[in-house]
Amino acid sequence: MRLKLLSPSEMNAHQRETHDEAIAGKRGSAPAPMMAWLNSPEMARHATRLGEQLRFNTMFPPKLSEIAILVTARHFTAHYEWYAHKRLALKGGLDPKIIDDIRDRRTPAFGDPIAQMIYDVARSLHEGHGLTQPLYDAAVKLLGERGLVEIIGLCGYYTMVSMTLNVFEFGLPEGEVSELV
Known part of the structure; x- marks a missing residue:
């Protein structure tokens, strides 16, 4: 692993908010790539929301x-x-x-x-x-x-x-x- 993944206690407030939102979603956990994306918390938030939409809410099973x-x-x-x-x-x-x-x-x-x-x-x-x-x-x-x-x-x-x-x-x-x- 080239990147140190942050534990929730190491995250700043914006990172923690994005992390917690992901956990509260349909996945129930933070997707692996989001842990890298948290270096850009706003990108992580939008990407994770898009991922949840595509994974759970398309017309396809x-x-x-x-x-x-x-x-x-x-x-x-x-x-x-x-x-x-x-x-x-x-x-x-x-x-x-x-x-x-x-x-x-x-x-x-x-x-x-x-x-x-x-x-x-x-x-x-x-x-x-x-x-x-x-x-x-x-x-x-x-x-x-x-x-x-x-x-x-x-x-x-x-x-x-x-x-x-x-x-x-x-x-x-x-x-x-x-x-x-």
Whole structure:
């Protein structure tokens, strides 16, 4: 870890207020990257609120939103993010074979066209830095404009999360080994 994470007793009033707000939210705890973001408490507050919105309040159930998050974690080889969201994806009902395919950079076989579209959009955002017109048209038709905006939001937010975790070298919990190479 490149950064000393502050305990609540070491935080200034603004940092502590942001920390406590996160704990009181739907997560019930402070998300790992927020502990780094607390060096900029106002950014941490807004980023954590956005993360809570994207994680819990999109039109997609966890089984689907976790596809975009896992594609992002894999793209950035974000070990901690992969570790955390693989568990959430499994809990949400995502097929372990799909998770393994994303991990191994293989295109999964989806039985659900919406899941396939989320994967295609997330992958295109990261690898192509946008969407071709045919993919855009198909995404709007299947996901709607709101759905497309929310997938873009998930990929963008979890890009920031992945970068934060990677730059500050957040480690996995004791005894855990990364699946990503």
